Amino acid sequence: MLITLTTAISISQTQNVQAAANDNSLAAIKKKGTIVMGTSPDYPPYEFLVNNKPVGMDIAIGKQIAKDLGVKLVVKQMDFDALLVGLETHKIDMVLSAMSPTPERKQSVDFSEPYYFSGQSIIINKADKEIYKNYKSFYNKKVGAQTGSLQYDLVKKQIKGAKLTGLTKVTDLIIALKTHKIDGLVAESAVATAYVKNNPDLVVINGGFDLTDTGDGTAIAFAKNSTSLVTAVNKTITKIKQQKLTTKYLADAGKSLKVNVADTSMWSYRSYFIKGIGYTLLISLVGVVLGVLLGTLLALCRLGSIAPLKWLATGYVEFIRGTPLMIQVMFLYFGLNIPALTAGMVGVAMNSGAYVAEYIRGGIDSVAKGQTEAARSLGLSSKDTLRYVIMPQALKIIWPSLGNEFISLIKESSIVSVIGVTDIIYQLRLVQAATYKGIAPYAVAMVIYFVLVFGLTRLLNFAERKMQHA
Known part of the structure; x- marks a missing residue:
């Protein structure tokens, strides 16, 4: 036992020396x-x-x-x-x-x-200041803390029976507190004081936590x-x-x-939202273009006669559709070390391509077989038949589905905010942090998304009418 322990210590020391x-x-x-x-x-x-x-x-x-x-x-x-x-x-x-x-x-x-x-404090609604005195007052209560933080661990370990709500943004937790979804919010004293100064409906109390084993x-x-x-x-x-x-x-x-x-009016923070709109449109546009190109290629591979390409395309579509977009984006950013904006655009395009592939494949399969036979009887090659006969008809069939995919892309692009891309969602969180307002930035973002989607819907409907009369 002693020999084993001595050997382990020696190996550890050697590794530390080598690392140094x-x-x-x-x-x-x-x-x-x-x-x-x-x-x-x-x-x-x-x-x-x-x-x-x-x-x-x-x-x-x-x-x-x-x-x-x-x-x-x-x-x-x-x-x-x-x-x-x-x-x-x-x-x-x-x-x-x-x-x-x-x-x-x-x-x-x-x-x-x-x-x-800095100490650890708890933010509460001013109306509850006579109810809560320290962390022990929150036994079996609803308590919020930032995910991955020291405060999150304190709630788990020291507040008995607490129903813990963990969110990535303190601004969201402040909203939860003010709307009574949680009874208290644990935060560092300096942070708690800053938020309370700008929220007259809130007060801060000393948490009274045992900080012995929590880091100095x-x-x-x-x-x-x-x-x-x-x-x-x-x-x-x-x-x-x-x-x-x-x-x-x-x-x-x-x-x-x-x-x-x-000045906490949303108009004074319009530059934040304008910047977010620019990034959202850029990511959506790149996602649409690359997604359609990738989806078309995948669909043709799945419908083709080359077995390896067919298996590869099928595997790609099933894997992408079977995993969340957020995980795909984070893997590109962290796992493959791709810059944030590039990872966001590539991730959205890759994800969209898998769904577009199925729309296109379904559309091609929906075209009557007689169309292909008629085209071939007129002397058209397989390539020309696909290009001039099958694809135009398939496009009319799948256009509504493609339109829905384009609309979803604008909304789903908000996922890229998790890796720091400054799209609309990321910018609204910055406005929340800057103004201490929780609901107003959400309302502005909802209006922006509605305007973008409504405009795109009208454009897609116009294109659909043109195709139907072509």
Whole structure:
């Protein structure tokens, strides 16, 4: 037993020494001249957006780190629960997003020294302030927390019988709280205070949680075995603490928050939605064009006589139709290391192509066999028969189904927001975080989608009428 334990320790130490010897994390950052910071900008005062630009204490710390390393800071916006995946797949170099260095997280990533210490609070409706005093008041109650966060784990472990609601965005949890779908929302004290200041119907109470085994403060996450980079960043953190810069950063964040809430009308945030419309239309257009081309090719392969191509096309269609679009997009982005916008467009096109293939195959099968026989009897080749006789008739048959696919594509493209593509859904969440309004941005997004879909529907109906009279 002792010999086995000694051997295991020796192997572990050897592996750690080898990892340290092979560590070039700092050198790699300096060589490329940039350090990519991943963050979820819906968490004021740590990180949020003003005029579509990320600001807050974590952004300021990121800039100081980049300055001290002599490189340029690049901020990549992602959902909070995708940040560690982005780190492990080297999409980002560090996570600065109010993350706590919990023991579970330390198993997969490295952490810097803590740069800020904040307690854990609970946000409640002001009308309930006499009911709830601390976390024990929420036994068997409905409690919300951000998915993948320390607060989520605190609710699970310390609030007995809690009916936990986990969402990726704090803004959505605030809406859930104000509409009484949850009784309380657990958040870091600084964040809770920021939200309550801009929501007069809410108040914050001290959570009173036991934080002994939850990680010490807030720290920066790095890929495993990034010792040299962590050491360099710790020097910056030491300087920040000595000069008490976090106080300045929080004060600056407070000023930025006032800018956001000075005018919270949706019209003043129209640039956010316009940007989202542009990306949504781009992704939908590329998805339609590539989807039709891919779908046509797959349909012809399935109807052809070349067995390997037929099997390959059938397997592709069945696999794509049997897996969620969200998983496909995330696999392209994280698994194959494709840029976010490209991954979104390719994912949507690949998914659409599988469905379009079935529409086209069904349309071709619906054309009477006599049409093919008549064309061949007139001397047309198989290729010309398909091109000039079968496909035009099939197109008329499948046009309504294709139209529905095009309409669905506009709405389903919202999936790309999970990997940080700034489509309409992503932009509405940014507006929610900036204005502290929950319902109004949803209403605007609904109107935008309706206008886009209604316009496309009229265009498709016009094209259908033209084809019927052709």
